[in-house]
Amino acid sequence: MISFDADIYSNVLKYLVWHGTKVPEIVLDKRTxxxxxxxxxxxxxxxxxxxxxxxxxxxxLAGFLRARSVEMKRGGSMFLVCLGRTSMDPTDQCGAGLLFGTHFQDAWDDLVQEVIIIITQHFYSFFLFELWWAHYKE
Incomplete structure (x- = not known):
């Protein structure tokens, strides 16, 4: 029997792993x-x-859903919360996306400015993470 705590930690781990998605390599390449x-x-x-x-x-997202589908029991259900944006323009991450995203960017910039972390291009690239709020038509 799995304890309630183990289930919570398992789900938290899945959440953290999901937010450890890849940054597209092309956005890290200064030549593009x-x-x-x-x-x-x-x-x-x-x-x-x-x-x-x-x-x-x-x-x-497709990979995440495939992985979760293997874990689910037949007839089971999954609760997903997906933030969305009102604009079809993908560079306009409006609303909650803008609020959260700018806070992440500002916090990162503050860390760099205060020399709390030693930064190299490789180190910087390693810690970039993806934030994307999809429009419902995507």
Missing amino acids: SAYNKGRVFIHGASEITANAYKKQFQTD
Whole structure:
């Protein structure tokens, strides 16, 4: 029998793993027009940058759902919370996305400015994470 606590930790781990999704390699490459200039958020980025994140989001979500489908019992159900955006423009992460994303970006920039962390391009790239709020038509 699995304890209640084990279930909670298991679900928290799944949540954390899910938010450890890949950053599209193209947005890390300074030689491409998709380079995101070291930012951890895409609001106001170029369309090609936003499209790279969109494609990665779709790949990651499909993989997440495939993995969860293996774990589910026949006839079971899953509760998902997906934040959305009102704009079809992928560079406009409006609403909650903008609120959360700019806080992440500001916090990261503060850490760098205060020299709390020693940063190299490789280290910086390693800690970038994906934030994407999909429009319902996506």
